Amino acid sequence: MRIAFWRAKKGKSHRLDVQAFASNLDGNLNRLGASLRVGDLNVGKYEQFKIFDPKERLITAPCFEERVLHHAIINICGPIIDRWMIFDTYACRQGKGREAAVKRAQEFSKQNPWFLKLDIRKYFDSIAQDVLLGKLSRLFKDPILHNCFGVIVKTYSSTPGMQIGIPIGSLTSQYFANFYLGWLDRFVKESLRVKAYVRYMDDMILWGESHAQLVQWLNEIRNYLANDLQLELRATPFVNKSTKGVDFLGARIFKSHVTLNRSSRVRLRNGILMLEKVAATGEINENELQQRSTAMIAFATSGRTKSWRYRSNLISS
DSSP states (O other): OHHHHHHHTTTOTTSHHHHHHHHTHHHHHHHHHHHHHHTOOOOOOEEEEEEESSSEEEEEEEOHHHHHHHHHHHHHHHHHHHHHSOTTBOTTOTTOSHHHHHHHHHHHHHHOSEEEEEEBTTHHHHOBHHHHHHHHHHHOOOHHHHHHHHHHHTTOOSSTTSOBOOOBTOHHHHHHHHHHHHHHHHIIIIISOOSEEEEETTEEEEEESOHHHHHHHHHHHHHHIIIIIOOOBOSOOEEEEGGGOEEETTEEEOSSOEEEOHHHHHHHHHHHHHHHHHHHTTSSOHHHHHHHHHHHHHHHHGGGBOOHHHHHHHHHO
16 A cells, blocks of 8 residues: 555655645555455545547546555556556556557568558447456456456446446556457457557557458457447558558558658647747746657657657757
């Protein structure tokens, strides 16, 4: 529980709710620990706000006390979920991440002439809660823990009156969402026998020898998602030759190199311009402007991305 507290408060020590919790740390941790041991959780206190990065998303962030609970659960359950996942799933996993996913995607693009790019329609809002809990019960047998999962999952609904959706913004949601599509990973690898496959949360790419092969896999994946996970693909799955380049995680991946894709270029330019406007009004100082700009540029250089000319022109303009 103490480890969970330190992880939950990382970067948030200045907040009043964190300081209030820390003022009676041992008492609060003992109380939360006792509630976990019996499965009697008091959860559902969320703060909601919207972000636009790049599309509109509703973030549902739990209060600090619930963050500690989520970290305590994931401290134990996260490594178990991670060991169950296939190798080529890259979100919410230590030693993986965006850069590793882009690198792996480039390796597969070099080896295969065709690719199929997929993503899920309104993924977090579409997860069937009872299906998720049923899948979790196959990995975690403890009834008290399973009851904790149920309490956390059922505090939220993306559609009033229906047990559907998990909130974007909580640690457990990230792990549950990644785990949920882990069943698709296993279907792709074990039933379809796809050798070249990469997934980062609900963004997926398969590579194959022919257009016809990928279309066949697409139809089988669509049926599996509908029947087993109650999910739908976005309306425009994309099949093309690897030589044309594939857009993935903000990059455009070719056999010989990786560049920023068009939407990332636009977001980077707009972000830099917005920071300059904010700095001009005095809301942030020169040091803050440089730090935030550096963070944006760092994204453009990650994953061995070759966009030096674009970044140079943007910085000097």
